[in-house]
Amino acid sequence: MPHPVEDVFGWHARPGALTRLTPAWAGSVVEESSPPLGEGTRSRLRVAVPGSCGLVTVPWTAEHHGLVPGREFRDRMVRGPLAAWEHRHRFDDDGQGGTVVTDTVEYAALPGDRRFGDRLMGPTLERQFEARARRLLADLEFHAGHPGRPLTVALTGASGTIGTQLAALLSTGGHTVLRLVRRAPRGPHEIGWDPQGGQLDPESLRGVDVVVNLAGRSIAGRLGERAKQEIHDSRVLGTRLLARAFVQLGADAPAALVSGSAIGYYGADTHGEEVTEKSPPGDDFLARVCRAWEQAAMEAAPVTRVVLVRTGVVQTPAGGALRAQLPLFLAGLGGRLGSGRQWLSWISLDDAVGLLAHAVLSPGLHGPVNAVAPLPVTGREHARVLGKVLGRPALLPTPGLGPRLVLGAEGAQLMALADQRVSADRAIDRGYRFRHPDLGSALREELGRF
Helix, strand or coil: CCCCCCCCHHHHHHCCCHCCCCCCCEEEEEECCCCCCCCCCEEEEECCCCCCCCCCCEEEEEEEEEEEECEEEEEEEECCCEEEEEEEEEEEECCCEEEEEEEEEEEEEECCCHHHHHHHHHHHHHHHHHHHHHHHHHHHHHHHCCCCCCCCCCECCCCHHHHHHHHHHHHCCCEEEEEECCCCCCCCCCCCCCCCCCCCHHHHCCCEEEEECCCCCCCCCCCCHHHHHHHHHHHHHHHHHHHHHHHHHHCCCCCCEEEEEEEHHCCCCCCCCECCCCCCCCCCCCHHHHHHHHHHHHHHCCCCCEEEEEEEEEECCCHHHHHHHHHHCCCCCCCCCCCCCEEECCCEHHHHHHHHHHHHHHCCCCCCCCCCCCCCCEEEHHHHHHHHHCCCCCCEEEECCCHHHHEEEHHHHHCCCECCCCCCCCCCHHHCCCCCCHHHHHHHHHCCCC
């Protein structure tokens, strides 16, 4: 790693490191140890069964020991599917201002399974450490490119797929993340609020530098009247509550509100034309929700910098559209949705998280910005690339009737069959460097197929 030992070791010693080092295809972190490298502290994970892309997991508990600050630490498996596991992490100065990171793993398979290591564990560990090295380097480069004092960032939606990784990316960079929770706070890193009941003490945001607002009910499922109301209220009420807290604080308000939105703002059909942040909003249900969501955030504009991040279709096996498609594709039964001619403006999970962090750490960025990759694809091309990455055919199209049965006619048109061609030019112009600009590289990274 072309970074000093103190920076590389420091990254590993901060909250969120284990989350950043666990790609979704390899599993997920249930609970990180606190402190991260404390002697005898434990972390709980769900480790993916090899080949399942994270869809099938087993429990794993790791215990830290052998800490030599600035030099090494170890973790051992105390619960999991193996007979034994010991992982040593070592950090050495390379003599040129960089760091040599050495990971040594000693493990034992379950009794009677002599082929386990050679045929399964070896290749799996190689891919995991390749992925870890790339993410570690990219995160270190990201933070080096965003110098400045450590910030205090308050985050809503911190337990979601994007929020979890955003909190980890910021905290491993030395920033303090406070989570807004809908229950009694359990410590100094939590802030209580009740967006439905309109309860938030503005004083709890005093001293916070930036608020990131990602809270919102999932749009997956049928769009009945009750679901529509919940989707709307879960976004608009909480955002308005935050904005009004900013206004009450006035000159003492946080320096920025980075609020989530979506490319649904432009409507479900952009008619094959590329839309930008200057394009008008659509007029379907999700477009109206996004418009109201953004208008609520803009109530804070008189006292703070407001960024509206319009996120595209996030590619991750941890959730969303890709996770729903994976079982069919892994079984060799995948294919395009509908005609396959519709445009899909996608983004990798790492870039969705990276662009939000970029918005937090870029004082000159304000207003709407599209969180989409520079190279959108058609539905047909998405199916072809996904099949190629998985080594499976993508020949069996899913007729439009399939999504309509699951999502209803309106939901299918707004989500599964949406035709949205959205520009990423403003994000690039404002200094964001995409980790995965093309779909192939994104899916290989997100699915561990490289």
